[in-house]
Amino acid sequence: MTMKYFLLFAIAAALASCGAGEQQQALPILGNHQFNGADTIYHQIPDFAFVDQDSNLITNATFDGKVYVADFFFTSCPTICPKVKKQMLRLYDKYQDDGRLKFLSYSIDPKRDSVGRLNVYANNLGVSADRWHFVTGDKDKTYELAEDYLSIAREDPNAPGGFDHSGWLLLVDKNRHIRSFCDGTNPEKVDQFMKDIDWLLAHM
Amino acid sequence: MSTRLFPFLLALSIFASACSNGQKPAADSNNFTEEQIKAQDEAFQKMMSIHDEVMPKLDDINRVGRNLKPYMDSLEDKSVKEEINLALKRLETAEDGMMEWMMASPKMGQLRDSLSNEAIIGLLQAEEQKISKVRDDMMNSLQAAEQLLARIQENNKTE
Numbered sequence: 001m002t003m004k005y006f007l008l009f010a011i012a013a014a015l016a017s018c019g020a021g022e023q024q025q026a027l028p029i030l031g032n033h034q035f036n037g038a039d040t041i042y043h044q045i046p047d048f049a050f051v052d053q054d055s056n057l058i059t060n061a062t063f064d065g066k067v068y069v070a071d072f073f074f075t076s077c078p079t080i081c082p083k084v085k086k087q088m089l090r091l092y093d094k095y096q097d098d099g100r101l102k103f104l105s106y107s108i109d110p111k112r113d114s115v116g117r118l119n120v121y122a123n124n125l126g127v128s129a130d131r132w133h134f135v136t137g138d139k140d141k142t143y144e145l146a147e148d149y150l151s152i153a154r155e156d157p158n159a160p161g162g163f164d165h166s167g168w169l170l171l172v173d174k175n176r177h178i179r180s181f182c183d184g185t186n187p188e189k190v191d192q193f194m195k196d197i198d199w200l201l202a203h204m
Numbered sequence: 205m206s207t208r209l210f211p212f213l214l215a216l217s218i219f220a221s222a223c224s225n226g227q228k229p230a231a232d233s234n235n236f237t238e239e240q241i242k243a244q245d246e247a248f249q250k251m252m253s254i255h256d257e258v259m260p261k262l263d264d265i266n267r268v269g270r271n272l273k274p275y276m277d278s279l280e281d282k283s284v285k286e287e288i289n290l291a292l293k294r295l296e297t298a299e300d301g302m303m304e305w306m307m308a309s310p311k312m313g314q315l316r317d318s319l320s321n322e323a324i325i326g327l328l329q330a331e332e333q334k335i336s337k338v339r340d341d342m343m344n345s346l347q348a349a350e351q352l353l354a355r356i357q358e359n360n361k362t363e
Contacts, residue, residue: 076307079252108262109303140273143266166259 024199027171027179030152043152044176048145050106050135053118058104058133060176067200068102070170071184072146074109075121080167084184085125088169092127094194100201103132108143110136152178171196174204240321247328248312251335255306258339261346262299268349269295275356284356291352294345301338309335 031043049059056062069091073081088103095101107113113121118134125132149170169184171193180196182189236244272288279285310331315324 074303074306076303078255078306078309078311111300112303112307140266140270143263143270146263147267 024195026203027196027199030178030181032151042177045172045178046145046148048137048141050137050142051115052129052133052135053115053122054129055115056129056133058135062133063102063104063172063174065174066100066102067171067173067197067204068104069197070104070106070149070172071168072106072108072142072149072166074107075113075117076109077166080185084167084169087184087187087190088132089125089127090187090190091194091197092132095197096131098201099131100204101197103127105132105134106142106145107134107136108139108146110139110142149178152181169193171200173200236316236321244312244316244321244324244328247325247332248310251328251332254332254335254339255309258302258342261342262302265295265299265342265346265349268346268353272349272353272356279356287352288356291345291349294341295349298338298341298345301341305331305335305338 029042033043034041047060052058071084092103113136118136122134167183167185169182170178171180173179179200182193269292272292276285276288310327
């Protein structure tokens with residue numbers, strides 16, 4: 001009798017521990033939302049228009065029906081950006097067979113990061129422009145956009161807050177909502193970020 | 205015979221590598237001693253810590269510039285417009301200084317491939333001076349622009 005209960009308990013414990021290890025919490029919608037009575041107007045990435053390394057015009061429409069990982073960088077960044085790019089390459093390689101995920105890197109130094117320079121940079125990384133766009137454009141607009149992307153800081157004290165936190169990766173869904181972020185210089189944080197990407201792709 | 209020889213050889217190789225680790229120079233050192241590597245790393249960190257300190261200010265520099273620019277159109281006072289223009293130029297020059305310093309900033313691997321220890325330390329100390337000047341330009345231009353903006357906003361409030 002005792003043995004039977006022990007066996008049942010062991011099976012239940014094993015199942016519970018398997019379940020706990022695989023569970024991924026649903027991703028919230030991040031950002032400064034507006035509350036209008038009973039309605040919530042969720043934060044969305046504002047309109048943008050930039051040019052990528054192949055001289056393509058890149059706008060929000062480029063990512064219709066897709067999810068993407070965004071970051072802010074510049075090609076002459078000496079310390080943080082190389083680490084972030086290494087982690088982004090991990091993501092790029094992992095999801096190479098899933099065309100639903102794209103990558104978008106905004107240069108905050110358009111004066112020096114011309115289309116040509118971005119083209120060389122992207123080629124050195126060995127990535128394709130139809131999956132990973134490196135964009136350049138109006139500097140003030142880029143900074144305003146960065147402030148908007150990184151505005152999730154006001155909601156979450158652990159979230160990015162500007163270029164003192166440069167190196168952050170942000171995950172944007174097909175409705176222009178930010179769903180996750182991570183410190184792109186930290187491989188373990190990026191491991192967790194991958195789980196968030198997996199969840200989002202499974203719940204598109 | 206081989207069954208007794210193998211563990212002996214294994215132990216010997218382990219000891220040999222353990223001993224040699226203590227004498228081997230650090231990775232990518234190009235014949236620098238451990239003390240020299242340490243001193244070079246410290247000089248690099250000292251230089252880079254100044255960069256890290258002011259890097260976040262690029263955001264503030266851009267923001268104050270964005271807040272000043274609309275007043276170029278909305279204000280009529282020519283002398284204030286000229287002050288704004290100068291402030292924006294100073295901000296841009298300071299930002300350019302930072303971006304250009306970063307573009308040219310030393311990479312330890314390249315230095316160690318081509319320079320002596322004394323030359324490396326000397327170069328890093330010189331770069332520390334350069335980035336200190338960049339920091340001062342950024343902070344001074346930022347402070348001046350923020351003070352100008354505060355004054356303009358205050359004057360516009362009372363009008």
